[in-house]
Amino acid sequence: MGCRKRAAKSELLRVTVGSETHGQPVVAPDPQGTAPGRGAHLHPTVECYDLAVRRKAFGRALRVSTGLSSAPVGEYLASPSNPRSTAPPP
Numbered sequence: 001m002g003c004r005k006r007a008a009k010s011e012l013l014r015v016t017v018g019s020e021t022h023g024q025p026v027v028a029p030d031p032q033g034t035a036p037g038r039g040a041h042l043h044p045t046v047e048c049y050d051l052a053v054r055r056k057a058f059g060r061a062l063r064v065s066t067g068l069s070s071a072p073v074g075e076y077l078a079s080p081s082n083p084r085s086t087a088p089p090p
């Protein structure tokens with residue numbers, strides 16, 4: 001849903017709407033694909049995430065119109081534990 005290239009679902013990262021402690025909706029990564037509720041899929045790369053953010057694709061795909069923070073997905077993708085991360089080493 002970021003760059004709109006076609007890909008098999010198994011190659012994509014599922015994300016869902018979670019909620020933070022202060023009640024703000026957030027986009028949460030769901031690498032197992034098991035979280036309930038509406039989900040969206042994107043390539044597990046920082047590039048695809050950035051495109052999705054710029055296109056406001058998370059809000060559209062997840063049907064959240066305001067105040068949606070996708071930071072947890074960005075942090076997940078940029079973290080060294082994500083083998084497909086394209087972030088430069090620290």
Ligand SMILES: [Zn+2]
Nearest residue numbers: 002003043048
């Ligand atoms: Zn993509």
